[in-house]
Amino acid sequence: VIDSPLGRLMGAEMAEQPEVLARLAGRFASIAAAVREIGEAGDGLRGVAFLARGSSDNAALLGRYAIEQQAGLPTSLVAPSVLTAYHREPEHFRGWLLIALSQSGRTPEIVDIAERFGRNGAHVVAVTNDADSQLARAARLSVALEAGPELAVPATKTVTAQMMAVLAIAAGVGSGGGVGAEEAARLAGEVAALLGDTAPVEAAARTLAAVRSLAVVGRGACYPAALESALKLQETLGVMAHGFSSADFRHGPIAVCGRDVPALLLAGSGPADDDTRALRGELALRGAPIVEFGTGAAADGGWPALGHMGECLLATVRGQQLALSLARRLGIDPDQPAGLNKVTLTA
Amino acid sequence: VIDSPLGRLMGAEMAEQPEVLARLAGRFASIAAAVREIGEAGDGLRGVAFLARGSSDNAALLGRYAIEQQAGLPTSLVAPSVLTAYHREPEHFRGWLLIALSQSGRTPEIVDIAERFGRNGAHVVAVTNDADSQLARAARLSVALEAGPELAVPATKTVTAQMMAVLAIAAGVGSGGGVGAEEAARLAGEVAALLGDTAPVEAAARTLAAVRSLAVVGRGACYPAALESALKLQETLGVMAHGFSSADFRHGPIAVCGRDVPALLLAGSGPADDDTRALRGELALRGAPIVEFGTGAAADGGWPALGHMGECLLATVRGQQLALSLARRLGIDPDQPAGLNKVTLTA
Numbered sequence: 125v126i127d128s129p130l131g132r133l134m135g136a137e138m139a140e141q142p143e144v145l146a147r148l149a150g151r152f153a154s155i156a157a158a159v160r161e162i163g164e165a166g167d168g169l170r171g172v173a174f175l176a177r178g179s180s181d182n183a184a185l186l187g188r189y190a191i192e193q194q195a196g197l198p199t200s201l202v203a204p205s206v207l208t209a210y211h212r213e214p215e216h217f218r219g220w221l222l223i224a225l226s227q228s229g230r231t232p233e234i235v236d237i238a239e240r241f242g243r244n245g246a247h248v249v250a251v252t253n254d255a256d257s258q259l260a261r262a263a264r265l266s267v268a269l270e271a272g273p274e275l276a277v278p279a280t281k282t283v284t285a286q287m288m289a290v291l292a293i294a295a296g297v298g299s300g301g302g303v304g305a306e307e308a309a310r311l312a313g314e315v316a317a318l319l320g321d322t323a324p325v326e327a328a329a330r331t332l333a334a335v336r337s338l339a340v341v342g343r344g345a346c347y348p349a350a351l352e353s354a355l356k357l358q359e360t361l362g363v364m365a366h367g368f369s370s371a372d373f374r375h376g377p378i379a380v381c382g383r384d385v386p387a388l389l390l391a392g393s394g395p396a397d398d399d400t401r402a403l404r405g406e407l408a409l410r411g412a413p414i415v416e417f418g419t420g421a422a423a424d425g426g427w428p429a430l431g432h433m434g435e436c437l438l439a440t441v442r443g444q445q446l447a448l449s450l451a452r453r454l455g456i457d458p459d460q461p462a463g464l465n466k467v468t469l470t471a
Numbered sequence: 472v473i474d475s476p477l478g479r480l481m482g483a484e485m486a487e488q489p490e491v492l493a494r495l496a497g498r499f500a501s502i503a504a505a506v507r508e509i510g511e512a513g514d515g516l517r518g519v520a521f522l523a524r525g526s527s528d529n530a531a532l533l534g535r536y537a538i539e540q541q542a543g544l545p546t547s548l549v550a551p552s553v554l555t556a557y558h559r560e561p562e563h564f565r566g567w568l569l570i571a572l573s574q575s576g577r578t579p580e581i582v583d584i585a586e587r588f589g590r591n592g593a594h595v596v597a598v599t600n601d602a603d604s605q606l607a608r609a610a611r612l613s614v615a616l617e618a619g620p621e622l623a624v625p626a627t628k629t630v631t632a633q634m635m636a637v638l639a640i641a642a643g644v645g646s647g648g649g650v651g652a653e654e655a656a657r658l659a660g661e662v663a664a665l666l667g668d669t670a671p672v673e674a675a676a677r678t679l680a681a682v683r684s685l686a687v688v689g690r691g692a693c694y695p696a697a698l699e700s701a702l703k704l705q706e707t708l709g710v711m712a713h714g715f716s717s718a719d720f721r722h723g724p725i726a727v728c729g730r731d732v733p734a735l736l737l738a739g740s741g742p743a744d745d746d747t748r749a750l751r752g753e754l755a756l757r758g759a760p761i762v763e764f765g766t767g768a769a770a771d772g773g774w775p776a777l778g779h780m781g782e783c784l785l786a787t788v789r790g791q792q793l794a795l796s797l798a799r800r801l802g803i804d805p806d807q808p809a810g811l812n813k814v815t816l817t818a
């Protein structure tokens with residue numbers, strides 16, 4: 125399976141993650157310091173808004189949680205349609221940090237909106253993989269992911285790099301208590317270990333090989349990873365994967381699960397993760413097959429209990445591994461899914 | 472089909488919507504005025520946060536769009552886990568409006584979080600169906616939906632009432648340009664007309680009767696309705712319905728659609744809706760059956776071009792009608808889906 129010609133690019137880019145993350149971890153403290161400087165130059169930050177689409181949106185969600193936890197500041201995910209289709213100017217974001225996430229830094233809608241926030245007094249931070257991009261140039265602070273060219277259509281190494289970048293930004297906004305430079309450096313090593321530990325993924329892929337739809341469930345740090353893993357399964361396999369928060373899932377959507385619709389549970393060692401594990405019983409009553417990655421999963425020894433938001437990256441890597449393994453089993457080439465393009469052009 | 476014993480409660484509660492909405496429209500201006508007064512009593516509002524779970528979350532999303540458009544104020548959807556599981560106090564929300572949406576007003580998590588926002592200087596507005604509830608009593612302003620008891624498990628009349636309530640609140644926060652009291656009163660009539668015009672829904676239900684998973688797609692005002700319709704299909708039918716923003720859908724998730732996985736498009740007359748209709752061609756190339764509700768759908772004459780955010784209610788009603796019709800065709804009683812409870816108790 126590993127020597128498959130399918131998903132060669134995706135596999136290679138996934139394998140680069142420890143190196144990309146280690147490099148970024150080396151700049152973690154300086155990114156946090158640059159963000160702190162922006163806050164201290166003014167009257168302090170009034171809030172933090174995120175601007176993103178697709179996979180970047182899931183990294184933004186992690187950033188939002190990290191900032192709310194560590195700084196207690198208001199956070200907002202910008203709805204691009206309000207600014208583009210409805211032509212509203214962001215005139216009440218003076219003193220806010222606007223974190224724009226775009227792999228290419230060239231998505232026109234993202235560049236346009238970031239510029240408009242900047243003109244209205246927001247401090248724009250660009251998180252991109254191309255430090256010469258329009259978005260990077262439009263920003264007060266450019267955080268380069270330095271992940272190298274990403275050629276496979278499913279974004280992998282840029283997503284985990286974006287996640288680490290938003291954790292570094294959160295460290296600069298907050299007053300401690302979150303992931304710091306040391307945790308980040310260790311995280312790069314943990315991702316390497318996880319990538320080397322494929323047995324839990326292959327076991328999960330055997331269970332899920334014939335599946336056409338599934339629920340991907342997590343809470344806290346694992347919720348953005350659940351959304352990202354669902355997106356990866358959608359776009360690489362065409363499988364109807366739906367990411368849910370454990371808290372919402374229990375009160376209605378769990379009805380979708382049954383014999384033919386399994387649940388993939390992502391649950392680490394954070395205070396919200398027990399909610400996810402608590403779903404096991406009810407899912408079993410419904411006859412739904414359960415696949416679980418995380419610290420409480422007997423079969424997933426590779427996922428250490430980190431006790432912080434960085435577990436989002438571990439869950440995200442598990443989702444990538446699963447998507448790639450399933451694609452190979454199903455004879456699908458995830459490097460070039462039919463009909464999808466890399467740079468998004470949203471009107 | 473209409474005289475089915477299945478979904479009698481759900482059908483009856485759906486039928487009450489024009490009356491509930493007309494009553495609420497009669498209080499639209501006074502709700503807006505009470506909200507405006509809160510803003511004027513202080514130094515003006517600094518932002519608007521929403522607190523909700525499940526269906527209420529979708530009404531909150533509509534409120535967020537309406538407020539961003541009409542007031543340009545920062546908005547935020549509160550992540551309950553940050554406050555409950557991670558024990559963070561909302562100390563930076565002084566001068567914010569906190570809009571807490573809960574049908575019963577008794578969901579302990581929502582009550583607790585609203586009280587904590589209030590203690591930290593946020594202006595709490597409770598939107599509930601029970602003006603004597605704990606949540607209503609904890610609030611500075613209580614907006615009663617007066618929808619009457621909701622007995623069916625799938626929330627219908629309280630959801631559209633919540634949507635109208637958040638539009639009234641948006642009118643009080645904003646400086647015009649959105650739905651006003653007159654538009655609200657007309658909207659109640661339009662909902663009545665839509666409920667009487669079931670032919671498009673029955674045609675759609677014929678197409679979708681055997682479907683086990685589908686994508687529900689919308690943008691702008693129809694995006695919250697897409698999420699709400701997907702939730703309704705999940706909880707009443709156990710169908711894997713996934714709500715998507717048209718803008719995200721096109722760049723990856725569209726891969727889930729094909730011969731066996733149709734797309735339900737919700738597209739009204741707003742500036743973002745053309746994006747949704749633009750998906751028709753690509754969906755057809757993938758062989759995916761398309762069902763469409765909205766102003767551009769030849770078969771859906773009952774949906775008038777309102778040109779404002781109120782179309783979210785029309786799209787939401789179409790989703791309710793579809794869920795009920797499909798349930799009856801499939802012999803499912805949506806009043807009592809197996810294993811679901813009405814009041815949510817999230818740890």
